[in-house]
Amino acid sequence: EKKMAMAVAQQQRDNSIERHIDSSGKYVRYTAEQIEALEKVYVECSKPSSLRRQQLIRECPVLGNIEPKQIKVWFQNRRCREKQRKEASQLQTMNRKLAAMNKLLTEENERLQKQVSELVNENGFMRQQLQPAVSAAPNADGNGNDSAAATPRSTMRDANSPAGFQSIAEETLTEFLSKATGTAVEWVQMPGMKPGPDSVGIFAISQGCNGVAARACGLVSLEPSKIVEILKDRSTWFRDCRSSEMFTMFSTGNGGTIELLYTQTYSPMTLSTARDFWTLRYTTNLDNGSIV
DNA sequence: CTGTGTAAGGGCGGGTTGAT
DNA sequence: ATCAACCCGCCCTTACACAG
Structure with missing residues (x-):
């Protein structure tokens, strides 16, 4: 009531519109x-x-x-x-x-x-x-002879089992070493796989070293020419590498080692899709160069 | 009693106008 | 050119009526 009285008084003073209050003292709603x-x-x-x-x-x-x-x-x-x-x-x-x-x-x-x-x-x-x-690695005897000759082709051909996979890896490695010239990209057919660039295979590429200087191999299903770009050097390889994990490693008996790696990498060709690699990494000191 | 809708107050910035 | 006075619109707030 006090407020209303004040409002009316104010309205009377300057004749302005005061707070919704009209001349009859009621709140104005149109x-x-x-x-x-x-x-x-x-x-x-x-x-x-x-x-x-x-x-x-x-x-x-x-x-x-x-x-x-x-x-x-x-x-x-x-x-x-x-x-x-x-x-x-x-x-x-x-x-x-x-x-x-x-x-x-x-x-x-x-x-x-x-x-x-x-x-x-x-x-x-x-x-x-x-x-x-x-x-059960074949180099367990330490006689240095762990090539494919030591593992008969007729057994353990199953790439899905670790032992079979290892057997294939050793065999392929021998072939790889025999073909690696250090200057050319080589295609090595994986035993048991269908031939051609779309199948799983091994690639080797020169890094300008003397002798057997090829350094990279991968089990991939890409065209060899594209693999060259991927495997050109180690930094490129690891730049696109999302994760890499070593499952097992064994000595080759001739001073080298073979590591079985599981690698996920972003394909440089598609960029968006990840590729899974089972990789055998072979390291040796032949000709003072290393093959990775 | 509480939440919502709304008429109106007041501050502020921007534009215009006239006097100096 | 500068400044005060004025107007206008926007924004936020206030106070009240009314519905649920």
Whole structure:
């Protein structure tokens, strides 16, 4: 009551519009007819000039008892409301999109988590499977003769078993060494694989060393010419390498070693897709050069 | 009683105008 | 050119009516 009395007093003092209070002391809310008339103007012009507003009061009887300042304020508030509604609508739209994206990402995350779990299990299983193969390595006798001749081609041809894989690796290594010239890229057909560049094979490339200086070999299914680019040098190889893990290593008996590596690398050809490599890395000191 | 809608107040920045 | 006065619009806030 005190506030209202003060408001009325203020209104009497300067004849200004005071806080929604009209001459009868009631809070002013415009009638439906008044709002309708104002909205009608608003749709064609949201920001009418002072002249237009005066004209509106004159030509519209229902607005006759409203002060010009009130009309100005009404349009100001009306623009403000429209802006707020527009922003709220945009935020809702954005929120819906983000919620949908969140759902997709959550699902993708769950899928990848599951995949990680499966790979971890698989990794553990393969480690277990590889363990006996190390102790059964053909160089265990240490006589230095671990070439393919020591392992008959007729046995252990299964590349899926670690022992068979190792057998194939040794055999291929012998062939590789016999063909590596240090100056040319060689294609060595993997035993048991179909011939041609699309099959798994071994590649060797010169690094400018003397003698047997070829340094890289990989078990990949790419064209030899492209492999040349990948294996040109060690830094290039490792730049694209996402992960590399040595499963087992054994001595060749002639001063070298063979390591069985599992490698994931981003293909330089496609960039986006990762490739999985089973790699045999052979290191020796022949001719004072090293073959990797 | 509480939340929402809204008329109006007040601050602020920008533009215009007239006096100096 | 400068400055005060004024107007306008935007923005934030306030206070109240009203619905649930």
